[in-house]
Amino acid sequence: MAAEPIYLDHHATTPVDPRVLEAMEPYWRRDFGNAASRGHLFGWRAEAAVEDARERIAAAIGAEPREIVFTSGATESNNLALLGAARARRRGHVVTVATEHKAVLDPVRALEREGFRVTRLPVEADGLLELPRLEEALADDTVLVSVMAANNEIGVLQPVQEAAGLCRERGIPLHSDAAQALGKIPLDLAEWPADLVSATAHKLYGPKGVGFLFVRNRRPRVRIAPLFHGGGHERGLRSGTLPVPLVAGMARAVELAVAEREADAVRMGALRDRLRARLEAELPGVHVHGDLVRRLPGNLNCGFEGVDGEKLLLALPRLAVSTGSACTSASPEPSHVLAALGVPEALARASLRFGVGRETTGAQIEAAADQVVAAVASLRGEAR
Ligand SMILES: Cc1ncc(COP(=O)(O)O)c(C=O)c1O
Structure with missing residues (x-):
């Protein structure tokens, strides 16, 4: 299996x-x-x-x-x-x-x-x-x-x-x-x-x-x-x-x-920061949406320039993440939240929301970063 x-x-x-x-x-x-x-x-x-x-x-x-x-x-x-x-x-x-x-x-x-x-x-x-x-x-x-x-x-x-x-x-x-x-x-x-x-x-x-x-x-x-x-x-x-x-x-x-809030926040925040650091270091054209300080510790939402949004999720079959909010994903419109921030439509569509949880491990974060870096690079036609 x-x-x-x-x-x-x-x-x-x-x-x-x-x-x-x-x-x-x-x-x-x-x-x-x-x-x-x-x-x-x-x-x-x-x-x-x-x-x-x-x-x-x-x-x-x-x-x-x-x-x-x-x-x-x-x-x-x-x-x-x-x-x-x-x-x-x-x-x-x-x-x-x-x-x-x-x-x-x-x-x-x-x-x-x-x-x-x-x-x-x-x-x-x-x-x-x-x-x-x-x-x-x-x-x-x-x-x-x-x-x-x-x-x-x-x-x-x-x-x-x-x-x-x-x-x-x-x-x-x-x-x-x-x-x-x-x-x-x-x-x-x-x-x-x-x-x-x-x-x-x-x-x-x-x-x-x-x-x-x-x-x-x-x-x-x-x-x-x-x-x-x-x-x-x-x-x-x-x-x-x-x-x-x-x-x-x-x-x-x-x-x-x-x-357990404080302990969870420290751990989840560190994992989220690690994911962000890897994506930003290994890929050009990564845009993190939303304030970085006044933010939930487990949240990362970023757009990848030059990538087709629909193809991005399809290229990540081993990762359960979402584009926009799960409650609105039945509708094909780009996220109203990203639109309200002034994010251009193509970048909004090529954005992923990552939500780190209580049981998320460091190994999972490294594997997720590997998968996103490989998928974005391949959709951009770059060999990795
Ligand atoms: C901010 C916010 N409000 C409301 C809801 C709806 O909550 P429930 O699924 O309990 O109806 C959600 C869940 O998606 C949410 O994230």
Whole structure:
């Protein structure tokens, strides 16, 4: 059997950590109850597991347990935050950033169709949002601002804390999509003035299909119109039977990611830097996209001049990487993120996103660099 390709696509998803799998195990069969069953032991046990998970997630991120609303993942959390908070206000102005994930941009477009006024802020060539642009955009009728914490394609870290401060001074709620950031950068919601924060378990070695929305408990609390009706679970914000094993797994995954964050960051950052150093030393015409300092430790995104984008991926069958974001790769358009940075279309198409993970080894990075150098050189018609 041929060897598995090297997995360097950890922004798309991550494998479940064995410790997470272990934490989920009791809730598939032994303690399988419905957390909303109030009349018997099976339900009580499931409810206890859910509340224990809520407390542990809250403790790991500086939140209160009642500020955590369980969802199916960051797409749902973003939709609940954006559609929910805007619709509760009925009309007004919504501000977001051009490089957000589609799970933010698409609900914002839906709000625009419903009559909300929308501003999509541009970013600079390094992918970062300049705060004065946000400040200028805020208006008397602004009802919500959404700025992601870490970009899923180029890994840059937006100044969310400062943006949230600006919004708070004006009484405007700020939402942040932290799907790529939680467990990767310091994130203490006791310090962050954001009101709504989205997260998902499968980006941090937890299971797919579960996430949460942090809804700050302050006066006045941000009002949210629920997306689903029925049952009144999660304080009426998200009806639906909770997936107890997934919730328990997510709590363990969040705890581990937060506890091991610093050590993981140092190791993954060194591997990412090694990959970048080799590509830049061994190939001319390599363009790294996005700021290099304010960046996720495991992210590298670079374009290779003079190479056809489609042929590049085909020339790398032993490497699991992506061009643009996995969630948009079904559509043939070049990445909207790279376009927002002003990257020319041909270079954007000839760009690869590398995502180093917890289990990535030095040997895998060397092998990946060998493969990319050989593929680019061969597509450029150079013998190596
Ligand atoms: C920044 C960002 N937001 C949202 C999502 C969607 O998350 P989920 O897969 O949990 O719906 C992703 C995942 O691709 C992401 O990277």
